[in-house]
Amino acid sequence: MAIGEIFLSSLIQVLLDKLVSMGLDYVQREGVSPTLPRKCEKMLETINEVLDDAEDKQLDGDRLVKRWLDNVRDLAYDLEDLLDEFEIEAAQAKSEAESSTSKGQLKRKFPFFSQPCSLASKTKLLEIVDRFEEIIKRKSLLSLRKNVVDRSHYTNERLPSTSLPESQFFGREKEEEHILELLTGEAENGNTTLSIVPIVGMGGIGKTALAQRLYNDAKVSSYFEKRAWVCVSDVFNVLDITKTILRSITEVSNEGEDLNRLQVKLKDSLSGKKFLVVLDDVWNENYGQWTALLKPFEAGAKGSKIIITTRNYTVVSITGASSYPLKELSLNNCISLLALHALKTTNFERHLDLETIGKKNSRKM
Ligand SMILES: Nc1ncnc2c1ncn2[C@@H]1O[C@H](COP(=O)(O)OP(=O)(O)OP(=O)(O)O)[C@@H](O)[C@H]1O
Ligand SMILES: [Mg+2]
Numbered sequence: 001m002a003i004g005e006i007f008l009s010s011l012i013q014v015l016l017d018k019l020v021s022m023g024l025d026y027v028q029r030e031g032v033s034p035t036l037p038r039k040c041e042k043m044l045e046t047i048n049e050v051l052d053d054a055e056d057k058q059l060d061g062d063r064l065v066k067r068w069l070d071n072v073r074d075l076a077y078d079l080e081d082l083l084d085e086f087e088i089e090a091a092q093a094k095s096e097a098e099s100s101t102s103k104g105q106l107k108r109k110f111p112f113f114s115q116p117c118s119l120a121s122k123t124k125l126l127e128i129v130d131r132f133e134e135i136i137k138r139k140s141l142l143s144l145r146k147n148v149v150d151r152s153h154y155t156n157e158r159l160p161s162t163s164l165p166e167s168q169f170f171g172r173e174k175e176e177e178h179i180l181e182l183l184t185g186e187a188e189n190g191n192t193t194l195s196i197v198p199i200v201g202m203g204g205i206g207k208t209a210l211a212q213r214l215y216n217d218a219k220v221s222s223y224f225e226k227r228a229w230v231c232v233s234d235v236f237n238v239l240d241i242t243k244t245i246l247r248s249i250t251e252v253s254n255e256g257e258d259l260n261r262l263q264v265k266l267k268d269s270l271s272g273k274k275f276l277v278v279l280d281d282v283w284n285e286n287y288g289q290w291t292a293l294l295k296p297f298e299a300g301a302k303g304s305k306i307i308i309t310t311r312n313y314t315v316v317s318i319t320g321a322s323s324y325p326l327k328e329l330s331l332n333n334c335i336s337l338l339a340l341h342a343l344k345t346t347n348f349e350r351h352l353d354l355e356t357i358g359k360k361n362s363r364k365m
Pocket of ligand 1: 008014166167169170171174200202203204205206207208210281309310311337
């Protein structure tokens with residue numbers, strides 16, 4: 001698969017995750033049929049199945065398929081924007097519900113979609129479903145075949161991330177500066193003991209790369225007395241995460257110890273210290289597990305931070321923190337990144353023959 005299609009395929013995966021996680025909430029919403037997100041999900045799956053074949057045909061110069069893929073991409077971006085809007089509406093509903101809760105009453109943690117979504121969003125959703133239906137119809141006319149590529153070559157087995165940064169890092173100056181301020185700025189650290197900074201965005205957008213950059217920033221390493229990096233990924237195992245953090249902080253292995261011993265030791269090691277923990281690639285939506293993990297951190301000094309990276313806004317809502325959404329790299333930085341991996345240089349100056357296709361792919365990245 002070309003980079004553009006790998007990207008489209010991961011965008012579809014992100015959309016599927018978002019749709020699945022918001023399915024039940026829709027039911028509670030007024031005026032939106034709960035079948036609509038399910039419909040979008042099914043149609044996205046149907047599209048995903050033929051992406052490889054569409055990519056092959058596009059490379060062979062099939063203009064109709066190319067136009068179809070362009071329309072799929074536009075639709076995917078529009079759906080992503082709409083789902084983001086829903087998430088913002090949910091966040092607003094949450095903060096309104098919380099601010100109207102009088103003192104002493106239990107705060108509702110997840111009042112997602114307890115308010116009707118705006119008419120504009122509802123209309124957009126219906127329009128998106130129509131466009132999906134049209135795209136599916138055209139798919140049948142293009143005779144695209146399902147799953148033509150053996151995906152076992154593209155296993156999802158990824159190496160666990162480490163705290164070491166990329167040797168070449170492009171762009172993100174504003175994001176870096178902003179998050180550095182959140183991490184080390186005076187205003188942020190007045191009274192709070194522990195703050196969570198969730199970096200959210202679709203797969204491959206550069207969340208981990210940015211977190212690595214921040215983790216290794218000179219200001220960050222001098223500001224925090226203790227730092228730990230944990231690659232969490234699929235399984236949110238409180239015992240394993242605690243063990244990894246403790247090992248980073250104390251540089252002693254604690255194999256065989258139970259969660260209680262580990263948490264007590266971690267609490268003692270962090271007591272009165274300003275620390276930074278990065279939890280990379282979090283998928284956990286279980287509030288109980290999250291609060292269980294956080295217990296030892298309360299002992300840290302004011303200004304301690306946890307950065308999480310995640311594709312999933314539900315994960316962020318569980319932390320109770322405001323998300324830091326990460327958008328695409330600028331076109332020029334995408335070109336540099338593509339050139340770096342394809343040509344081991346940061347531009348196409350010496351490869352003018354590849355420049356057009358390179359720029360085209362960068363636009364799709
Ligand atoms: N600004 C950047 N400069 C250089 N390389 C980058 C940059 N952003 C991302 N990359 C590279 O792009 C690839 C994907 O980035 P990364 O792993 O950070 O994405 P991610 O958002 O964490 O994805 P996932 O959700 O799958 O974990 C990596 O090889 C990374 O090094
Ligand atoms: Mg990542």
